[in-house]
Amino acid sequence: MNITVWNEFRHEQSSEEIAKVYPGGIHEAIAKPLRAAGHNVHTATLDEPEHGLTQECLDKTEVLLWWGHVAHGEVADEVVDRVVARVLDGMGLIVLHSGHFSKVFKRLMGTSCDLKWREAGERELLWVVDPTHPIAEGVGQFIELEHEEMYGEHFDIPVPDELIFVSSFTGGEVFRSGCTYRRGRGKVFYFRPGHEEYPTYHNEDVQRVLQNAVQWARPTQAAQPKYGNAPFLDFSR
Amino acid sequence: MNITVWNEFRHEQSSEEIAKVYPGGIHEAIAKPLRAAGHNVHTATLDEPEHGLTQECLDKTEVLLWWGHVAHGEVADEVVDRVVARVLDGMGLIVLHSGHFSKVFKRLMGTSCDLKWREAGERELLWVVDPTHPIAEGVGQFIELEHEEMYGEHFDIPVPDELIFVSSFTGGEVFRSGCTYRRGRGKVFYFRPGHEEYPTYHNEDVQRVLQNAVQWARPTQAAQPKYGNAPFLDFSR
Amino acid sequence: MNITVWNEFRHEQSSEEIAKVYPGGIHEAIAKPLRAAGHNVHTATLDEPEHGLTQECLDKTEVLLWWGHVAHGEVADEVVDRVVARVLDGMGLIVLHSGHFSKVFKRLMGTSCDLKWREAGERELLWVVDPTHPIAEGVGQFIELEHEEMYGEHFDIPVPDELIFVSSFTGGEVFRSGCTYRRGRGKVFYFRPGHEEYPTYHNEDVQRVLQNAVQWARPTQAAQPKYGNAPFLDFSR
Amino acid sequence: MNITVWNEFRHEQSSEEIAKVYPGGIHEAIAKPLRAAGHNVHTATLDEPEHGLTQECLDKTEVLLWWGHVAHGEVADEVVDRVVARVLDGMGLIVLHSGHFSKVFKRLMGTSCDLKWREAGERELLWVVDPTHPIAEGVGQFIELEHEEMYGEHFDIPVPDELIFVSSFTGGEVFRSGCTYRRGRGKVFYFRPGHEEYPTYHNEDVQRVLQNAVQWARPTQAAQPKYGNAPFLDFSR
Numbered sequence: 001m002n003i004t005v006w007n008e009f010r011h012e013q014s015s016e017e018i019a020k021v022y023p024g025g026i027h028e029a030i031a032k033p034l035r036a037a038g039h040n041v042h043t044a045t046l047d048e049p050e051h052g053l054t055q056e057c058l059d060k061t062e063v064l065l066w067w068g069h070v071a072h073g074e075v076a077d078e079v080v081d082r083v084v085a086r087v088l089d090g091m092g093l094i095v096l097h098s099g100h101f102s103k104v105f106k107r108l109m110g111t112s113c114d115l116k117w118r119e120a121g122e123r124e125l126l127w128v129v130d131p132t133h134p135i136a137e138g139v140g141q142f143i144e145l146e147h148e149e150m151y152g153e154h155f156d157i158p159v160p161d162e163l164i165f166v167s168s169f170t171g172g173e174v175f176r177s178g179c180t181y182r183r184g185r186g187k188v189f190y191f192r193p194g195h196e197e198y199p200t201y202h203n204e205d206v207q208r209v210l211q212n213a214v215q216w217a218r219p220t221q222a223a224q225p226k227y228g229n230a231p232f233l234d235f236s237r
Numbered sequence: 238m239n240i241t242v243w244n245e246f247r248h249e250q251s252s253e254e255i256a257k258v259y260p261g262g263i264h265e266a267i268a269k270p271l272r273a274a275g276h277n278v279h280t281a282t283l284d285e286p287e288h289g290l291t292q293e294c295l296d297k298t299e300v301l302l303w304w305g306h307v308a309h310g311e312v313a314d315e316v317v318d319r320v321v322a323r324v325l326d327g328m329g330l331i332v333l334h335s336g337h338f339s340k341v342f343k344r345l346m347g348t349s350c351d352l353k354w355r356e357a358g359e360r361e362l363l364w365v366v367d368p369t370h371p372i373a374e375g376v377g378q379f380i381e382l383e384h385e386e387m388y389g390e391h392f393d394i395p396v397p398d399e400l401i402f403v404s405s406f407t408g409g410e411v412f413r414s415g416c417t418y419r420r421g422r423g424k425v426f427y428f429r430p431g432h433e434e435y436p437t438y439h440n441e442d443v444q445r446v447l448q449n450a451v452q453w454a455r456p457t458q459a460a461q462p463k464y465g466n467a468p469f470l471d472f473s474r
Numbered sequence: 475m476n477i478t479v480w481n482e483f484r485h486e487q488s489s490e491e492i493a494k495v496y497p498g499g500i501h502e503a504i505a506k507p508l509r510a511a512g513h514n515v516h517t518a519t520l521d522e523p524e525h526g527l528t529q530e531c532l533d534k535t536e537v538l539l540w541w542g543h544v545a546h547g548e549v550a551d552e553v554v555d556r557v558v559a560r561v562l563d564g565m566g567l568i569v570l571h572s573g574h575f576s577k578v579f580k581r582l583m584g585t586s587c588d589l590k591w592r593e594a595g596e597r598e599l600l601w602v603v604d605p606t607h608p609i610a611e612g613v614g615q616f617i618e619l620e621h622e623e624m625y626g627e628h629f630d631i632p633v634p635d636e637l638i639f640v641s642s643f644t645g646g647e648v649f650r651s652g653c654t655y656r657r658g659r660g661k662v663f664y665f666r667p668g669h670e671e672y673p674t675y676h677n678e679d680v681q682r683v684l685q686n687a688v689q690w691a692r693p694t695q696a697a698q699p700k701y702g703n704a705p706f707l708d709f710s711r
Numbered sequence: 712m713n714i715t716v717w718n719e720f721r722h723e724q725s726s727e728e729i730a731k732v733y734p735g736g737i738h739e740a741i742a743k744p745l746r747a748a749g750h751n752v753h754t755a756t757l758d759e760p761e762h763g764l765t766q767e768c769l770d771k772t773e774v775l776l777w778w779g780h781v782a783h784g785e786v787a788d789e790v791v792d793r794v795v796a797r798v799l800d801g802m803g804l805i806v807l808h809s810g811h812f813s814k815v816f817k818r819l820m821g822t823s824c825d826l827k828w829r830e831a832g833e834r835e836l837l838w839v840v841d842p843t844h845p846i847a848e849g850v851g852q853f854i855e856l857e858h859e860e861m862y863g864e865h866f867d868i869p870v871p872d873e874l875i876f877v878s879s880f881t882g883g884e885v886f887r888s889g890c891t892y893r894r895g896r897g898k899v900f901y902f903r904p905g906h907e908e909y910p911t912y913h914n915e916d917v918q919r920v921l922q923n924a925v926q927w928a929r930p931t932q933a934a935q936p937k938y939g940n941a942p943f944l945d946f947s948r
Contacts, residue, residue, distance in 0.1 A: 184348050228353065
């Protein structure tokens with residue numbers, strides 16, 4: 001499968017501590033398990049021309065993963081339009097962690113996508129609430145992340161089509177951590193963990209979820225629905 | 238309840254035939270059963286200043302009904318922003334018929350909201366698929382509309398939170414005709430029928446659905462969720 | 475509204491400690507806020523003839539609340555059949571706490587309804603994940619119960635139609651604590667808290683949820699759908 | 712994949728006309744496209760010992776397809792228990808046409824599963840309402856069946872987890888024709904068409920849906936959730 005991992009790639013260049021956790025950038029850590037699964041993985045970052053997301057790149061991309069945090073506002077509306085159009089046209093989209101506030105995710109959700117947060121290195125437990133879902137395949141009863149940023153409800157998203165993970169945090173907050181949506185002909189998966197200061201993307205369970213998620217999000221080879229003025233169907237054959 | 242009925246009010250002024258079906262405008266026909274149910278109903282139209290949807294008007298409005306068709310593009314983005322913000326803040330929204338293509342609905346859905354259509358005066362049967370839903374209260378097994386515009390699947394909307402009506406048309410098409418969504422703190426109901434050339438809003442079952450829908454969509458008196466940086470909860474009391 | 479509160483009423487008779495928490499039985503504590511809201515509330519218990527759930531009683535009941543724990547197996551199948559039939563016929567049903575393992579709930583769900591549990595008096599926080607839902611009306615961001623039995627995921631239920639509350643517990647487990655379902659013409663709400671050793675039903679927020687829930691679960695005055703052999707619809711009028 | 716096709720196999724033995732449509736029985740027609748897709752397909756019928764559904768057979772079966780009509784009452788409760796238990800344990804289940812009234816389906820749904828029907832050889836159009844779903848992969852905008860039995864709403868099922876197909880019939884009725892459910896660790900797909908008098912299972916689109924559905928329903932390799940008394944999680948490592 002042709003996969004593109006997009007990362008704003010700022011924290012890793014401005015902070016030595018973060019660069020140590022993610023040498024090469026978060027995108028490389030995200031790409032690694034997907035390459036190990038045999039996919040053709042391309043990376044793109046904010047400071048490339050067109051943020052690396054040219055029409056040509058997106059046309060080839062079957063699933064796009066998105067990590068952004070401090071620079072959502074710098075993503076050009078033209079590129080946002082292009083990404084949203086490709087999702088509606090069938091491209092899978094996996095939105096990670098602070099990507100909840102990306103222009104792309106907010107446009108596809110239609111809500112504020114706001115939430116509570118706290119940077120205190122709390123323990124996160126991601127409980128599997130849908131053990132039938134292929135995105136949870138091979139994962140145990142829960143995923144444990146010793147240190148993570150807290151995200152807490154209320155998470156201002158539309159009701160998920162499917163809810164796969166629910167997190168608890170040391171402080172007592174909960175969060176809908178793995179949510180799927182269908183938008184147009186495309187599938188969207190939001191996956192909560194992935195704060196830049198912690199080695200979350202090196203965690204094997206997190207990597208497995210990403211591997212499962214790209215499989216789940218692959219474009220369905222369905223006929224493009226026809227819209228607009230429709231003549232009467234002809235059954236005279 | 239304080240209700241505002243918004244109508245673009247163009248067809249009724251440009252076509253004598255349509256004016257005969259809806260003297261006073263479609264908004265007056267929509268308002269009538271809501272007034273009969275005892276609500277305080279205000280109307281607003283496109284050509285008023287700010288399209289009649291001032292901040293003051295929206296702040297007082299508990300449920301807004303929306304009918305538009307040929308002039309979606311003329312609705313100012315500033316007003317769209319204001320309406321969307323009020324929905325996310327708790328105002329109910331009922332989107333009627335060709336309002337599926339309004340800027341407001343598309344913004345809240347995140348999809349194209351496209352569909353098939355045909356103006357051939359076909360018979361529409363709206364079957365109740367959720368007889369437990371309060372919006373279907375008092376309606377029989379189906380609503381029959383002798384002449385209506387056809388809308389056919391695929392309807393490019395997010396998966397509805399609740400599906401209440403499914404229509405068939407003479408030509409064999411089907412349509413998800415009554416769909417609910419939650420967006421932010423607000424409730425949204427899309428109700429398909431209501432082509433300007435037919436007396437749909439004079440139909441008693443359609444009127445009952447509108448009466449039920451405003452009740453369902455009324456703002457929930459919930460605490461406004463708090464978002465942003467959250468200190469640890471204090472259980473030391 | 476005519477409401478029946480059903481309680482197996484065993485713990486309160488065999489344990490002095492529990493009788494102190496719930497003098498008169500848990501059913502009286504559950505009935506109290508419903509009576510205060512002006513409803514006509516009847517109680518019924520396991521050791522009455524037909525467990526107090528005669529056909530006449532159920533025919534009059536608009537919403538039934540169910541609390542059971544140690545004696546699920548003693549509930550006669552004939553009474554279970556009767557209750558299930560009334561739910562499918564439109565009676566609302568609110569299943570409380572350990573009622574998850576009642577015959578009635580398991581029959582309506584079709585799954586094992588199993589879960590994790592631990593009696594350690596942990597703090598439970600029930601977070602509102604759907605602030606638009608009328609069952610959450612008037613409740614803050616979360617309900618705090620200082621001491622409760624832990625119930626943890628995976629909770630083996632069908633995917634809820636609506637998810638309103640998600641709980642965290644001191645030990646780090648999470649639970650889908652407020653779930654709605656439609657079954658036939660009836661509405662079902664499962665609400666997690668209510669261990670017999672703790673004064674949960676004296677908590678004002680819990681009482682408010684019960685008051686909201688009976689309103690939500692009231693029978694919809696819909697036409698009884700017709701089933702079986704159907705002649706062609708006649709549009710010749 | 713190890714697949715079992717179960718058929719009550721009565722119509723084909725009592726009616727020459729039906730035997731002509733399905734020589735070898737409906738189970739052979741259902742099995743054919745699944746064998747063509749490379750699966751290891753076994754068939755079982757009502758009149759075999761234990762209806763051909765021994766514990767050993769079910770333990771090996773990854774997906775079970777079910778066709779029954781006139782003899783639902785003859786299926787032994789012990790076998791029903793066994794099938795339901797295997798579904799909750801992860802086996803996929805595809806329920807076909809008049810199987811809506813099978814003991815197995817009714818047990819898993821918790822409702823009457825009743826509907827309207829009419830045997831008049833009407834045209835059925837199954838419209839794809841979820842073009843992202845893998846079960847609809849490779850299918851056009853709709854599937855046309857020139858002659859089918861009519862099934863009409865209201866269909867007394869729980870709200871589907873996913874709604875993939877909606878049918879219209881010549882007489883104007885509609886039906887939710889392709890519905891998914893999760894029950895325990897198993898996935899369930901109900902697919903409407905397949906009246907015994909018509910060559911529905913020879914239709915290429917129907918065959919494709921069955922091929923897609925068994926892939927979708929395959930057991931997820933998830934950890935078996937642990938239920939019951941749970942000690943505190945130990946994070947001291």
